[in-house]
Amino acid sequence: MWIMPLRMNSSQSDSDTVISLKHVGKSFGEMVVFEDISLHVNRGEIVSILGSSGSGKSTLFNIIAGLIPIDHGDVIVKGTVGYMQQKDLLLPWKTVSANVGLPLKLKGVEKEDIKKRIEEYLPLVGLEGYEDKFPFQLSGGMRQRASFLRTLMTSEEIFLLDEAFGSLDSITRGQMQKWLLEMKRELDNTVVFITHDIDEAILLSDRIYVISKIPAEIKKEIDVDFHKDDKNKRLLSSKTLQLKQEILRYL
Numbered sequence: 001m002w003i004m005p006l007r008m009n010s011s012q013s014d015s016d017t018v019i020s021l022k023h024v025g026k027s028f029g030e031m032v033v034f035e036d037i038s039l040h041v042n043r044g045e046i047v048s049i050l051g052s053s054g055s056g057k058s059t060l061f062n063i064i065a066g067l068i069p070i071d072h073g074d075v076i077v078k079g080t081v082g083y084m085q086q087k088d089l090l091l092p093w094k095t096v097s098a099n100v101g102l103p104l105k106l107k108g109v110e111k112e113d114i115k116k117r118i119e120e121y122l123p124l125v126g127l128e129g130y131e132d133k134f135p136f137q138l139s140g141g142m143r144q145r146a147s148f149l150r151t152l153m154t155s156e157e158i159f160l161l162d163e164a165f166g167s168l169d170s171i172t173r174g175q176m177q178k179w180l181l182e183m184k185r186e187l188d189n190t191v192v193f194i195t196h197d198i199d200e201a202i203l204l205s206d207r208i209y210v211i212s213k214i215p216a217e218i219k220k221e222i223d224v225d226f227h228k229d230d231k232n233k234r235l236l237s238s239k240t241l242q243l244k245q246e247i248l249r250y251l
């Protein structure tokens with residue numbers, strides 16, 4: 001039986017929960033990825049899903065995005081979803097500008113406005129001067145940044161970011177994280193972030209779900225409620241060290 005997520009406009013309910021999974025099960029043939037998983041994301045939160053490789057994180061996103069059906073349980077998603085998958089999915093026959101501007105073009109934004117926004121944003125992800133290059137002419141990290149920018153250009157209510165900064169060096173990664181937090185403040189949307197990186201999860205998140213290997217279950221839900229206004233301070237806090245030790249116990 002195919003069960004797909006129930007999709008609602010954000011205005012259809014005033015509840016603060018925009019993503020809700022209840023007792024969800026999902027298998028691929030004999031392989032049980034989730035037996036009974038439940039989690040929720042509230043409007044305006046940044047929530048990280050932290051788990052080791054193959055623990056079902058991308059499957060979880062594919063379920064939330066409505067790309068694959070579940071076997072049992074309930075999935076409710078309230079609001080429009082922008083999904084940055086792990087593979088960059090840039091169109092090889094289009095330039096960086098055309099790829100990044102595609103969501104705006106699909107929304108019917110005027111050509112001139114698209115151009116203006118691309119000119120404004122490309123430097124922020126370090127791609128100034130690469131407007132007319134094709135994806136094959138970029139490094140892996142550059143393609144990832146173009147793909148990240150394209151996702152944010154959609155200005156959707158909910159962003160699903162799967163290992164958005166996975167192939168970036170630590171300096172560029174730091175810049176992108178900072179930019180994500182700034183964009184988040186500006187757009188006031190909801191972000192769900194998949195990462196293997198404990199520091200990244202602690203830096204970016206309001207809450208973290210630590211998931212186990214398959215059949216995956218939520219091992220721990222952590223509220224990251226310290227240094228909310230200065231997330232950089234978090235990494236230097238002694239509480240971070242305690243949190244890291246706690247998380248490592250569950251991975």
Ligand SMILES: Nc1ncnc2c1ncn2[C@@H]1O[C@H](COP(=O)(O)OP(=O)(O)OP(=O)(O)O)[C@@H](O)[C@H]1O
Binds near residue numbers: 033051053058086
């Ligand atoms: N369409 C599919 N058909 C069959 N098996 C699949 C499919 N998609 C995922 N799987 C399997 O489900 C398991 C979980 O995969 P998934 O990609 O969700 O894990 P992940 O935590 O995102 O891994 P990684 O961090 O390495 O990207 C893996 O064993 C994978 O091989």
